[in-house]
Amino acid sequence: MSPAWGTAIGALITAAVAFSVGRMTATTARERLHAEMRTEFMVREAINQLLQHKEWTRRSFGIIKYHIRGFTDDELRKLLVSAGAVAFDGRKVVDGERTEYWGLRTRNSHLLGYTAVDESKLRTVNDVAEHPDGDREPQQDISGSSS
Template sequence: MSDGVEVWVPVLAAFCGLAGGVFTTLLSLRSERRKVRDELEFERTKFEEEIASQRAALKAEFGTEQSAEAAIRHFLDIYELPYRSFPMIRHYIGGFENNELRRLLVRAGAVRFMAQDGTELWALRDRVADHFKHGRWKHPEAPRNKVPDEDLFPGVFDKEGEY
C-alpha cells in the first residue's frame, strides 16, 4: 500500500503544478489583454483629440478663405461700375499677400483686365460677360477713380517691397 501512495504523490504533485501553471498563464494573459486594451483606448483617445484639433485648424483656415471670397464677391458686386483696381481691392480686402489675393479673386469668380494705362483691373465674370466672352482683356480707358496709390492709401507704401 505504501508503494501505491508513493506513485500517486508525484503524479498528484505534477497535476497540481500543471493546474497552477495553466491558472497562472490564464491570469497573466487576462492581465496583458486588459493592459493592451487600455493602451489602445488611450491611443484612440489621443488620436481622436489630434484629429479634432487638426479639423478645427482646417475649418478656421478655410473659413477665413471662404469669408474672404464672399467679401470679395460682395465688394465687386455692390457698385454700379463693374471694374475695381487691384490697389483698391488690396486696401479693402486686407491681410493677404498680392498673389494670394489674386488667387482669392479668381476663386470668387473674378477675372483680370488691364486698363489702357497699365492699371490692373478686376471684375466679376457675370458682370462683364460680354467683355469676357469677346476676349477684351484690355480695358479701353483708365479707371475713373484713377488716383496715385500713394494718395489713395497714404502711409501704406512707405516701406519698400511690402506691396
C-alpha cells in the first residue's frame, strides 16, 4: 500500500468519526431543545387554562405563581407575556404595593387604556393557599370576606 492510500484511508476514517460525533451532538442538542420547548408549551397551556376560566378574567400574580411553580418571578412574567397575557395593577395598596393582576389580552382588551383595575369588579376564586403555619384553607377573596 502506498503512503497516499494510507493518508486517504486515514482522512476517510477521521471524516467518518467527525461526522458520527457531530450527528450525535446534533441529536442530543435537538432532544434537549425539544424537552425545553415541551416544558414551555406545557407552562403556556397551564397559564391559558388559569386565565381562560369562565368566571375570572384576571388572576393575581400570587395565585398564578402558586399554581405555576419552579420559575422566578421575572421568568413567570415572561411566560405570561408569551402566552398572550397583560398585566394590571389593583387600585388598593397593601403593604405599600399594589396587587399585580394578569389576564389574557383577548379577554381584557377593554381595559388596556387603564393603569389600575378595581378589585371589587373581579370575581374571586376559592383556590387553596398555603398559609405560613402549614394549614391549607380557602383563599380569602380580595374584598376581605371569606369565600
